[in-house]
Amino acid sequence: xxxxxxxIKGMVRENPVFRLLxxxxxxxxxxxxxMNAIGMGVSVIFVLVASNTLVSLLRNFIPPKIRIxxxxxxxxxxxxxxxxxMAGFFPDLHKSLGMFIKLIVVNCIIxxxxxxxxxxxxxxxxxxxxxxxxxxxxxSMIIIATIRELLGxxxxxxxxxxxxxxxxxxIFVLAPGAFITLGFIIGGMNWLDHRRAAIxxxx
Amino acid sequence: MKEIFKFALVLGLVTxxxxxxxxxxxxxxxxxxxxxxxxxxxxxxxxxLPGSENGCIIEQHLDGLNMYYTGYLNRDTTDFIGYxxxxxxxxxxxTIRTLVGLDSLRNIxxxxxxxxxxxxxxxxxxxxxxxxxxxxxxxYQFKGLFVPDVALDKNGGSIHCITGATITSAAITDAVKxxxxxxxxxx
Amino acid sequence: xxxxxxxxxxxxxIFISNFVLSxxxxxxxxxxxxxxxxxxxxxxxxxxxxxxxxxxxxxMIYYYFLEPSSANLIFKLFRNQLxxxxxxxxxxxxxxxxVIATLVQFxxxxxxxxxxxxxxxxxxxxxxxTTNCAVLGVAFLNIDSDYNFIESIVNGFASGVGxxxxxxLMAGLRExxxxxxxxxxxxxxxxxxxxxxxxxxxxxxxxxxxxx
Numbered sequence: 165x166x167x168x169x170x171x172i173k174g175m176v177r178e179n180p181v182f183r184l185l186x187x188x189x190x191x192x193x194x195x196x197x198x199m200n201a202i203g204m205g206v207s208v209i210f211v212l213v214a215s216n217t218l219v220s221l222l223r224n225f226i227p228p229k230i231r232i233x234x235x236x237x238x239x240x241x242x243x244x245x246x247x248x249x250m251a252g253f254f255p256d257l258h259k260s261l262g263m264f265i266k267l268i269v270v271n272c273i274i275x276x277x278x279x280x281x282x283x284x285x286x287x288x289x290x291x292x293x294x295x296x297x298x299x300x301x302x303x304s305m306i307i308i309a310t311i312r313e314l315l316g317x318x319x320x321x322x323x324x325x326x327x328x329x330x331x332x333x334x335i336f337v338l339a340p341g342a343f344i345t346l347g348f349i350i351g352g353m354n355w356l357d358h359r360r361a362a363i364x365x366x367x
Numbered sequence: 368m369k370e371i372f373k374f375a376l377v378l379g380l381v382t383x384x385x386x387x388x389x390x391x392x393x394x395x396x397x398x399x400x401x402x403x404x405x406x407x408x409x410x411x412x413x414x415x416l417p418g419s420e421n422g423c424i425i426e427q428h429l430d431g432l433n434m435y436y437t438g439y440l441n442r443d444t445t446d447f448i449g450y451x452x453x454x455x456x457x458x459x460x461x462t463i464r465t466l467v468g469l470d471s472l473r474n475i476x477x478x479x480x481x482x483x484x485x486x487x488x489x490x491x492x493x494x495x496x497x498x499x500x501x502x503x504x505x506x507y508q509f510k511g512l513f514v515p516d517v518a519l520d521k522n523g524g525s526i527h528c529i530t531g532a533t534i535t536s537a538a539i540t541d542a543v544k545x546x547x548x549x550x551x552x553x554x
Numbered sequence: 555x556x557x558x559x560x561x562x563x564x565x566x567x568i569f570i571s572n573f574v575l576s577x578x579x580x581x582x583x584x585x586x587x588x589x590x591x592x593x594x595x596x597x598x599x600x601x602x603x604x605x606x607x608x609x610x611x612x613x614m615i616y617y618y619f620l621e622p623s624s625a626n627l628i629f630k631l632f633r634n635q636l637x638x639x640x641x642x643x644x645x646x647x648x649x650x651x652x653v654i655a656t657l658v659q660f661x662x663x664x665x666x667x668x669x670x671x672x673x674x675x676x677x678x679x680x681x682x683x684t685t686n687c688a689v690l691g692v693a694f695l696n697i698d699s700d701y702n703f704i705e706s707i708v709n710g711f712a713s714g715v716g717x718x719x720x721x722x723l724m725a726g727l728r729e730x731x732x733x734x735x736x737x738x739x740x741x742x743x744x745x746x747x748x749x750x751x752x753x754x755x756x757x758x759x760x761x762x763x764x765x766x
Contacts, residue, residue, distance in 0.1 A: 185586075186582070188578075189578050189581050192581065197487075230378055232684075233652065233656075234378065237652065240651050240652075248392055248393060248396040249396060252402075252403060263695070266690075267579075269647055270687040270689075271687070334488050338487070339575060339578065340752065340758070342751070344748055344752075348744070351739050351744035354741075354744065382652065393644040459761070462699075
């Protein structure tokens with residue numbers, strides 16, 4: 165097991181959003197602007213790394229039969245910490261992410277990593293895995309948010325990009341735009357895979 | 368059976384520790400959160416009662432209304448500026464909280480939306496600032512209006528609706544008018 | 555009881571702000587369990603059931619234990635030691651998710667014991683529901699919208715129905731889609747998302763429904 169490989173896998177090969185289709189609710193709901201995407205991403209990284217660390221540290225003490233409720237308690241605790249800190253220090257971000265900060269609890273990525281990775285590996289690798297997956301998640305969110313904010317609002321990180329002549333395609337910041345953007349990105353990644361596979365078989 | 372007790376004990380212990388940890392974090396962050404809320408409210412109050420930042424604002428209570436504020440230019444409560452009234456209305460997807468500043472002649476001094484979570488790109492335009500302008504255009508429309516005249520353009524008033532967000536526009540406009548009228552009738 | 559108000563809440567939760575298509579909640583099962591109509595219906599029923607009782611229990615937990623009000627039971631019990639009701643709202647997330655997890659487990663056990671037939675059709679979906687953000691989402695929404703006890707349960711039930719509606723429509727479309735000639739790269743999830751986008755667009759039409 166190499167550190168680099170564990171770190172990188174979350175970005176592309178096992179990208180939680182585009183490949184594993186996990187944790188989609190916040191991805192679609194909070195990707196209408198890049199700022200929100202970054203806020204959500206950083207919160208998820210924090211919760212993921214913290215819960216992976218604790219689950220891995222306690223992995224030999226948690227009775228297997230009640231592991232899921234214990235994981236959920238651990239995750240819920242860290243989520244509340246993020247929620248409180250964000251309300252105290254970043255009130256605007258807290259306001260626009262709203263309920264979705266608390267809903268990180270049920271984000272399948274976090275419970276999934278606790279169950280599939282952290283409970284079986286040592287703490288160091290669990291942290292690396294959490295970081296990799298978290299950054300992969302954030303990265304995917306930023307990609308979707310970039311497309312949606314650019315097309316739907318004509319801005320990037322609230323900076324105007326296209327000038328005043330550009331008429332925003334409103335649909336992209338609304339709910340349908342989120343689904344369609346994600347659909348085309350996953351389709352595009354599949355297409356690249358097929359091409360790569362075709363080239364590999366030819367040579 | 369013994370196992371169940373052991374599990375219950377472990378789970379209880381875990382949640383107990385979690386609750387204690389959260390209690391500590393809550394103790395630390397609560398003053399910050401309260402401060403942020405106070406700052407947001409103050410910013411709104413100074414906005415709708417211009418001049419009050421160097422004077423003073425006093426919280427008032429009336430029987431029929433929850434509360435309102437009165438603002439003065441001076442700290443010794445002389446030179447009355449006007450009333451600031453918190454208004455809540457049910458928007459399209461959230462409760463919109465607005466602060467409206469009123470002078471004693473029943474004119475709106477200014478309007479400030481404190482909280483809304485309306486549809487991004489539609490309802491959220493109630494806080495949109497157009498390029499080259501300094502104030503949100505929707506809220507700016509209320510400035511200087513005589514309270515009984517407040518109405519959307521489709522109802523014969525002068526407030527332009529936000530395109531695609533009729534419910535949001537109507538919710539804010541109606542609630543502002545209704546609450547202001549109520550305030551003046553009970554003063 | 556104000557029937558009209560409950561009707562408005564229901565129509566709002568099912569059509570106007572549909573849980574899946576407008577609030578983006580419960581997407582994992584929406585994409586994962588919408589390949590066949592039968593399983594979509596089973597999942598939907600299980601979600602309606604769990605969401606209704608979860609709304610009931612989380613509302614009671616919030617109102618009687620977490621919220622600093624005179625109805626707070628902790629305050630009533632320790633009236634001598636406390637001068638004001640404790641504000642335990644920061645425990646909301648952990649309390650709600652544990653209640654929902656316990657509830658799902660309990661429902662599973664009861665169904666298994668009492669109705670093996672129902673268990674066979676719903677059983678496999680129940681464990682998935684704990685991590686369905688729609689259930690926790692409806693619990694938070696009830697609190698955020700200041701719904702009372704009855705309104706919360708109605709909202710929970712109607713939101714579940716809205717979820718089922720979206721899921722069943724999607725499953726019907728995807729069964730038909732098996733016959734269609736979709737580009738290879740877009741097969742499966744990508745085309746499902748694009749269809750969801752179009753459905754969401756159609757559901758936006760309901761936003762014209764307003765209640766004055």
